[in-house]
Amino acid sequence: MITVFGSRVGQDELEEVRTSLERQWIGMGPKTQLFEEQFAARLGLKNFLLVNSGSNALYLAIKLLNLPKGSEIILPSLTWISCATAIVLNGCTPIFCDVDLETQNVTAEMIAPKITVRTGAIMVVHYAGLPVNIQEVKGLGYFEHPIGWDIPVVEDAAHAVDSKIGSTYCGGIGDIGVYSFDGVKNLAIGEAGGITTRNSELAVRARQLRYCGIEKTGFEASTVKGRWWECNVVDHMFKMIPDDISASIGLAQLRRLDANQKYRKELWGIYQKELSSEAWLHLPKEPERDVQHSYFTYFIRLKTDKRDALAQYLYDNGIYTTLRYQPLHMLPIYNSTHLKLENSETLNAVGLNIPLHPSLSMTDIEFIIEKIKQFGRIH
Numbered sequence: 001m002i003t004v005f006g007s008r009v010g011q012d013e014l015e016e017v018r019t020s021l022e023r024q025w026i027g028m029g030p031k032t033q034l035f036e037e038q039f040a041a042r043l044g045l046k047n048f049l050l051v052n053s054g055s056n057a058l059y060l061a062i063k064l065l066n067l068p069k070g071s072e073i074i075l076p077s078l079t080w081i082s083c084a085t086a087i088v089l090n091g092c093t094p095i096f097c098d099v100d101l102e103t104q105n106v107t108a109e110m111i112a113p114k115i116t117v118r119t120g121a122i123m124v125v126h127y128a129g130l131p132v133n134i135q136e137v138k139g140l141g142y143f144e145h146p147i148g149w150d151i152p153v154v155e156d157a158a159h160a161v162d163s164k165i166g167s168t169y170c171g172g173i174g175d176i177g178v179y180s181f182d183g184v185k186n187l188a189i190g191e192a193g194g195i196t197t198r199n200s201e202l203a204v205r206a207r208q209l210r211y212c213g214i215e216k217t218g219f220e221a222s223t224v225k226g227r228w229w230e231c232n233v234v235d236h237m238f239k240m241i242p243d244d245i246s247a248s249i250g251l252a253q254l255r256r257l258d259a260n261q262k263y264r265k266e267l268w269g270i271y272q273k274e275l276s277s278e279a280w281l282h283l284p285k286e287p288e289r290d291v292q293h294s295y296f297t298y299f300i301r302l303k304t305d306k307r308d309a310l311a312q313y314l315y316d317n318g319i320y321t322t323l324r325y326q327p328l329h330m331l332p333i334y335n336s337t338h339l340k341l342e343n344s345e346t347l348n349a350v351g352l353n354i355p356l357h358p359s360l361s362m363t364d365i366e367f368i369i370e371k372i373k374q375f376g377r378i379h
Contacts, residue, residue, distance in 0.1 A: 002319045002364050005297070006357035007188035008260060009249070016248035031244035035251050036194075042254065043169040045177075045196045047203035050242040050250075051210050054158050054180025054193035058086035060209060060240065061154050061176045061195055062121070064202050067092055071120030073154075076106045077327040077344045079125045083156060084328050092120060096329040098341040102285045104128065104299060104351075108136035115140065121152045126160035126170050129186070129294025130287055134165065134173040154178065158193075159296040161186045162261050166290050171196055181250060184357070186264070186294050187257055189250040192242050205234070213237035260358040264295040267356055267365055271298055274369045278376050280304055297324060298356040306379050307350050313375045314354075319368055324353050 020031055032050055040048040051057050062073070069091040075083050077096040084094040097110045104127040111122060122140070124132045138153050155174030157163070161181075163170040171177030177196045181189035197203055208215050213235040268284075275283055282301035287293040302310065311321050327344040329336040355368060 002355050002360070002368065003357070004320045004322050004353055004355045005184035006355075006359040007183060007185075007253075008256065008358040009188070009252075012252040012255065013249045016252045017245055020244045020248045025244050027243050028241045029244045031247040031251065032242050035247040035254070038251065038254055039194065040196075042257075043172060043196075045169075045172050046198050047200060048194055048196045049203070049207055049210065050247065051193050051195060051240045052242050052246075053191050053240070054178060054182060055082035055086070056240040057178040057180070057193035057195045058082050058154075058156065059089060060206060061178050062086050062090040062092065063209065063237070064176060064197070064206060065121055065152055065154075067120035070118070072116065072118045073121045073123055074111055074114045074119060075123035076125055076127075077329040077339075077341050078104055078127065078325055078347060079156070079328065080158070080325055081328060081331075083123060083125065084334065087123075093118075094328070094334060094336075095119075096327075096334070096336055096339060096341065098343045099127070099347070101343045101346065103130055104347060105130060105132045106137070108133065108140050111137060112140055115151070119151055121154055123154040123156060124174065125156040125158070126163055126294075128284070128299055129159045129161075129163045129296040130285070131160060131163050131165050131170050131291050131293075134170075138174070152176070158185065160294045162257065162292065163294040164292045170294075172198070175199070176202070181246075181253075186260065186296055187250065187253045189246045189253060192246045192250065208234050209237045210240045212239050261295070263358050264356060265293075267360060268293075268295045268298060270365055271354075271356070271369070275300070275372065278373065280306075280376055280379075281372075295356065297353045299324075299351055299353050301347065302350045302352070304379070305350075306375075307352055309379065310372070310375050311352055314368075314371055317371050319355065319371060321355070322353050323348070323351055 071092045072095045073087045073092050074095045076099045078099045087094045095114050097114050106124050153174035155177040157171035158180035160170040179194040181187050181192040213233045215232040215234050280303050314321050327348050329339045
């Protein structure tokens with residue numbers, strides 16, 4: 001079966017893991033610190049820390065905002081469930097907004113009507129790695145808020161580890177940025193995530209919170225005289241520290257990132273060229289001139305009601321596809337099924353993610369394209 005998402009790992013990753021095992025250091029240690037430093041340097045981030053998942057990074061990001069209970073956080077409905085879960089578990093209320101039909105991204109125009117006196121933050125998601133216009137969203141804060149204060153923007157860059165607007169990488173544009181490094185992301189570690197902020201005080205607090213709210217680890221405290229094993233707990237928090245095995249894989253993946261991204265872009269270009277003749281398909285929007293895309297996934301839309309049939313046809317021919325993501329407002333758990341978000345619901349009915357990742361061969365791509373075209377001729 002040709003998978004819809006995937007990564008490329010090999011001897012380099014094995015060697016990095018081997019050195020950690022030989023040093024008997026498999027918990028959080030020197031490789032974690034090294035990955036944090038190298039990732040921050042690559043993206044030009046002032047502060048960055050690794051955690052054990054992108055979902056926990058989202059939770060930590062909301063926690064750092066220290067919003068009053070019941071605050072509303074606006075987010076796109078077309079996103080992964082962890083975005084809304086992080087909001088709810090922090091005692092806040094998710095307020096779903098629609099997305100642009102062509103880009104699958106939120107826009108300032110769609111967010112603005114959702115702002116009220118209860119709005120505590122805005123969460124944006126760079127779908128598939130195509131950057132949201134963050135500056136327009138950030139501009140809403142003062143001018144649109146009824147009380148006139150700035151609204152913090154949480155930037156979910158789970159798909160956008162190599163995306164940027166101008167010279168600034170995604171994740172570092174909003175007030176707090178979040179990354180995902182799970183096994184299918186552009187930088188695939190296994191299970192890990194990251195968080196960044198330009199606010200140094202928040203960065204210090206994030207480091208304290210990720211280890212059960214402990215102000216300093218025993219190792220950090222041992223650099224001063226006294227009972228270093230005694231600790232101070234600054235807040236109630238569960239454990240979300242990373243480990244050096246994951247960080248080892250991450251270091252190797254960082255070295256692969258440029259080559260993987262070049263290949264993803266090449267595959268994207270082949271799809272764009274070869275499928276452009278299929279009049280029954282809407283293809284993804286190309287990035288603007290000053291924008292860099294991460295090409296995390298390739299999302300097509302059908303102009304007919306045959307999406308499910310196409311997915312089944314491809315599956316029957318050994319090609320796995322999916323829909324990322326089911327609009328969250330349509331899930332009963334959020335009590336938002338009364339909402340009408342037209343674009344999100346349209347995408348839910350006609351959209352499909354087809355394979356795009358660095359472990360695909362050119363033979364795989366040719367086969368996928370052949371089968372899509374074949375379906376078009378049949379239907």
